[in-house]
Amino acid sequence: MDSNGVAETPADIRREIASLEKAKAEIDDRITALRVRLSSYGSVNGNEVANSSAPRTEETLLNGQLSPDMIYRYSRHLLLPSVGVEAQANLLKCSVLVIGAGGLGSPALLYLAACGIGRVGIVDHDVVELNNLHRQIIHTEAYIGRSKVESAAAACRAINSTVQIVEHREAFRTSNALEIVRKYDIVVDATDNVPSRYMISDCCVVLGKPLISGAALGLEGQLTVYNYKGGPCYRCLFPTPPPTTACQRCADSGVLGVVPGVIGCLQALEAIKVAGAVGEPLSGRMLLFDALSARIRVVKIRGRSPQCEACGENSKLTEEQFCNFNYETFTQSPLSTSPLKLHLLPSEARITSKEYNERIVKGEAHVLVDVRPAHHYKIISLPKSLNIPLASMEARLSEVSAALAREEGHKNNNSQSASLYVICRRGNDSQRAVQYLHKMGFASAKDIIGGLESWAHDVDPSFPTY
Ligand SMILES: Nc1ncnc2c1ncn2[C@@H]1O[C@H](COP(=O)(O)OP(=O)(O)OP(=O)(O)O)[C@@H](O)[C@H]1O
Numbered sequence: 462m463d464s465n466g467v468a469e470t471p472a473d474i475r476r477e478i479a480s481l482e483k484a485k486a487e488i489d490d491r492i493t494a495l496r497v498r499l500s501s502y503g504s505v506n507g508n509e510v511a512n513s514s515a516p517r518t519e520e521t522l523l524n525g526q527l528s529p530d531m532i533y534r535y536s537r538h539l540l541l542p543s544v545g546v547e548a549q550a551n552l553l554k555c556s557v558l559v560i561g562a563g564g565l566g567s568p569a570l571l572y573l574a575a576c577g578i579g580r581v582g583i584v585d586h587d588v589v590e591l592n593n594l595h596r597q598i599i600h601t602e603a604y605i606g607r608s609k610v611e612s613a614a615a616a617c618r619a620i621n622s623t624v625q626i627v628e629h630r631e632a633f634r635t636s637n638a639l640e641i642v643r644k645y646d647i648v649v650d651a652t653d654n655v656p657s658r659y660m661i662s663d664c665c666v667v668l669g670k671p672l673i674s675g676a677a678l679g680l681e682g683q684l685t686v687y688n689y690k691g692g693p694c695y696r697c698l699f700p701t702p703p704p705t706t707a708c709q710r711c712a713d714s715g716v717l718g719v720v721p722g723v724i725g726c727l728q729a730l731e732a733i734k735v736a737g738a739v740g741e742p743l744s745g746r747m748l749l750f751d752a753l754s755a756r757i758r759v760v761k762i763r764g765r766s767p768q769c770e771a772c773g774e775n776s777k778l779t780e781e782q783f784c785n786f787n788y789e790t791f792t793q794s795p796l797s798t799s800p801l802k803l804h805l806l807p808s809e810a811r812i813t814s815k816e817y818n819e820r821i822v823k824g825e826a827h828v829l830v831d832v833r834p835a836h837h838y839k840i841i842s843l844p845k846s847l848n849i850p851l852a853s854m855e856a857r858l859s860e861v862s863a864a865l866a867r868e869e870g871h872k873n874n875n876s877q878s879a880s881l882y883v884i885c886r887r888g889n890d891s892q893r894a895v896q897y898l899h900k901m902g903f904a905s906a907k908d909i910i911g912g913l914e915s916w917a918h919d920v921d922p923s924f925p926t927y
Pocket residue numbers: 560561562563564565584585586587592593597609631632633634651652653654657710711712796798
């Protein structure tokens with residue numbers, strides 16, 4: 462008998478329980494969906510404020526108080542006595558600009574968005590490539606060929622829709638630097654080239670912004686904070702640029718993916734310390750990370766130099782001077798990451814990859830010397846090429862003579878001389894090698910223009926590039 466006096470069976474009761482459970486599940490789903498919708502609004506004292514495309518942190522803070530959603534989202538920060546509500550509120554009010562959305566920028570951006578920095582700006586002009594993905598973890602395969610900024614911004618928004626993400630899909634140059642940096646409180650240098658480092662540092666000096674600077678190459682990385690509370694700037698430490706030969710890039714020297722990951726995370730950490738006003742930011746000190754030996758050292762570095770041309774006592778670095786300074790000339794290296802293209806040889810000492818292919822198809826007697834380092838040669842090489850790295854050419858010249866003699870013996874009954882071709886990855890070292898071979902009496906040596914990259918591009922599209 463139910464409360465209405467209607468007879469009921471156990472089967473009726475089971476049916477009613479099932480029906481109520483179904484309704485309860487639907488209500489739970491509805492509550493979850495509403496919570497997700499709620500998180501795209503700013504919460505002011507329990508009254509929600511519509512906040513469509515660009516969430517504004519100020520609206521989520523009332524008299525410096527965190528909204529209930531923020532208390533929940535950042536609760537693990539708030540529970541840390543050294544962080545707490547005050548530092549979290551500082552993060553929410555702060556803006557950070559990350560220049561470069563590559564190996565360093567990827568983890569830095571993810572953590573900065575996740576931790577609730579109020580506004581995060583991203584600058585990059587590049588597009589996502591397949592060979593970026595082993596380390597540039599903010600990007601996914603779906604974004605290959607698309608703007609790194611667009612990709613990184615989407616990832617940041619997916620992690621934290623309450624953070625305002627600003628996209629700057631352009632190269633950072635003297636012409637736009639001041640205008641961009643002015644809008645942020647802290648700058649993170651996550652670029653990979655020397656002219657950008659000087660330019661970013663000078664810009665931060667001119668505008669008085671703290672700079673979190675990181676670098677990673679191969680199996681090593683380093684990190685420091687410049688221009689912070691009377692500390693040194695980049696120029697204090699490096700008044701003159703390094704020789705161009707000392708400036709390597711990941712595309713040439715390689716990099717273990719986790720290494721920029723570690724340094725990029727530490728950059729986010731330093732930015733959070735500066736933004737939140739907690740701890741001791743890494744100013745006047747430099748952290749050095751050696752992945753293979755698993756060593757991290759922190760060394761003291763020189764303080765602000767009174768003679769520094771950017772931040773020193775007699776510095777005349779003004780906004781106007783900054784805009785007119787040529788950082789590419791100063792550092793003798795380009796801002797863009799396009800590889801160097803040397804022109805060392807006359808045209809008669811060069812041959813295109815297509816021409817070379819035609820000659821070998823015709824069966825021309827020849828020797829092909831590949832002058833790349835041995836570990837490059839192991840990645841991929843052309844059949845029957847002889848690997849003599851440029852650095853060991855002098856010691857191994859006799860191998861070139863022996864190979865030519867062998868080839869002449871095999872193919873030419875009339876003992877006509879065999880041709881000598883030299884190849885490398887992109888066609889720079891091959892020219893250097895041919896110059897040397899000419900000097901050593903191998904007058905007919907020719908370089909293959911554009912190296913293996915042009916072979917892959919113009920002759921055999923299935924030949925791998927790296
Ligand atoms: N002046 C600049 N303005 C904007 N972005 C820059 C500037 N200089 C460098 N970058 C960006 O910084 C990022 C550095 O990333 P990273 O060092 O991982 O190398 P990469 O250039 O993406 O790859 P790889 O060196 O392997 O070809 C790149 O996305 C690059 O486009």
